[in-house]
Amino acid sequence: MGKLIWHEYARYVSITASVYTVWAGYFGLIYRKFFWDFVGGISRNPGGLQPSNSNLFFIDIIVKAPVIQIFSILIGLFIVALEYPAPFMKGTGLYRSLVARVVLLLFQTFFAIIFYQGTNGAIWSLAAIFCYTRAIRLGEVMQDSKDNRGRAEHA
Numbered sequence: 001m002g003k004l005i006w007h008e009y010a011r012y013v014s015i016t017a018s019v020y021t022v023w024a025g026y027f028g029l030i031y032r033k034f035f036w037d038f039v040g041g042i043s044r045n046p047g048g049l050q051p052s053n054s055n056l057f058f059i060d061i062i063v064k065a066p067v068i069q070i071f072s073i074l075i076g077l078f079i080v081a082l083e084y085p086a087p088f089m090k091g092t093g094l095y096r097s098l099v100a101r102v103v104l105l106l107f108q109t110f111f112a113i114i115f116y117q118g119t120n121g122a123i124w125s126l127a128a129i130f131c132y133t134r135a136i137r138l139g140e141v142m143q144d145s146k147d148n149r150g151r152a153e154h155a
Helices: 006-030 053-064 067-083 098-112 116-138 143-147
Strands: 042-044 048-050
Touching: 006 067, 006 098, 006 116, 053 067, 067 098, 067 116, 098 116
Parallel strands: none
Antiparallel strands: 042 048
16 A cells, blocks of 8 residues: 655645535635524524613624635635645745645634634634644645755746
């Protein structure tokens, strides 16, 4: 059996999580719901659970104006362009950096976990973060980074 290349596996998980987050953002634009509204919520009969007044900030940026969903879509599209990679991203230092990918996935996780539709994308983003962290700890280097070693015009 072969040796698992963690950054390649993380790349596939990251692409899947980012595409999922983009679609979740689109659905979040239509069906707006703050995921954590049950924390401290008020149970009304009839009417169900209503968010507490401490959640008004999140209600404003998710339900009234879909700021979080738009940020999730933009970050997800950027990560897909970085991971796939888009032709304008291929030779950049950002493309070769595994640490930058971890940071971008952390932001994606943060924004996606807040609204209801993005929770699965956030969970898979955490899985990709774990895999990239494992690749960094094992000292893995991307093949493009190895190929460009010593050539300043391509670095």
